Amino acid sequence: MTKEQFEPPLASLSFSHVYYNPNDPVSLLCAWLALLPQALGVSYATLVIAQREIEVLLMFAGQLSCEAVNWVLKRYFKQGRPKQMYGKGYGMPSSHAQFMAFFAVYFSLWIHRRSKGFSPVMRWALSSGILVVSVVVALSRIYLSYHTAGQVACGYFVGVLFAVVWFLVTAWMRVTDLGGKGGMFDWITGGRRLWELVMWIGGLGYVKDLCTEVDIVRWEWEVWRRGALGVIDGAKILQEERKKK
Numbered sequence: 001m002t003k004e005q006f007e008p009p010l011a012s013l014s015f016s017h018v019y020y021n022p023n024d025p026v027s028l029l030c031a032w033l034a035l036l037p038q039a040l041g042v043s044y045a046t047l048v049i050a051q052r053e054i055e056v057l058l059m060f061a062g063q064l065s066c067e068a069v070n071w072v073l074k075r076y077f078k079q080g081r082p083k084q085m086y087g088k089g090y091g092m093p094s095s096h097a098q099f100m101a102f103f104a105v106y107f108s109l110w111i112h113r114r115s116k117g118f119s120p121v122m123r124w125a126l127s128s129g130i131l132v133v134s135v136v137v138a139l140s141r142i143y144l145s146y147h148t149a150g151q152v153a154c155g156y157f158v159g160v161l162f163a164v165v166w167f168l169v170t171a172w173m174r175v176t177d178l179g180g181k182g183g184m185f186d187w188i189t190g191g192r193r194l195w196e197l198v199m200w201i202g203g204l205g206y207v208k209d210l211c212t213e214v215d216i217v218r219w220e221w222e223v224w225r226r227g228a229l230g231v232i233d234g235a236k237i238l239q240e241e242r243k244k245k
Contacts, residue, residue, distance in 0.1 A: 020144060030140035036133075037099045051216070054202055054209045055114070059106055062166035066102045069162060070095045070155070082145045093155030094147040097138035101159025102166075104134035109167045117215030173198065 020031035044060045047053070070093060079092035108127035111118060118126070138156050141147045147155075174195050192200060199209060210216060 018144070019146075027144065030143050033137045033140045034096065034144065034146075036137055037096060040099075040103060051211075052202075052205065052207045053211050053216075054199065054207050055110065055211050057202070057207065058170045059110070062106060062163070062170075063099070063102055065166070066098060066159060066162045067095065069158065070098050073158065079151065081151075082148055091147050092151045093158055094138065094141050094152045095155065096141050097147070097152045097155035098159035098162075100134035100137045101156040102163040103159075104130045105160050105163035106167055109163070113167075114171075114212050116213060117211065117218075 018031040018034045021027040044056070044063065047056045048060060073093055074090040074095075077092040078090055081089075081091035104127075107130055111123050111127055115123075135156075138152050141152050142149055176194050199207070202208075210219070
């Protein structure tokens, strides 16, 4: 027997593997849109590491929780994909539709209700654009025959619902008096309010709560500009002191 007979068959990494019709430009576009959730996942990780904003962490935690709900629902319904698709796994509900619905709705709620760093026009432009993109991604799953219309509709509905619930939970976390007033919950929070406990834990990793107060991009630029001017002024003072000597 030859060596090749002992080698196992190759498998495809379906995480980023998309079937599409190479003769159809729309199908190709839909294939690229199917990679958007993966791109957003990379963006989440980058922002968490680089910015360390509590709001980004909370949104990312909600996104992962939404994915966990999708995993459970798929194994509960156990509904297959359309017959003309060779994709693996169950199809109900659509994970792409659920992912994008959560992202679009939670971000829209956040930018309108919690953020202070955007003008009203920019808020409506961003939220409207992201909502449109989320719908297009969801519809692309039907076009590529990865899901039925019902599976996509169900996934989008679950994503919207979970986004609203998660936003309300995070809003409640900020204002609740749970903890810090005595009682059985104090031994968990160490005498702190729930939000104070969250920020205390986050502080161990230098997590901050700034994007709800200022435009971070402009704020960081201002800090850099003032710091740069300070360095230049300091150098001039040092040169003058050396001349005096």
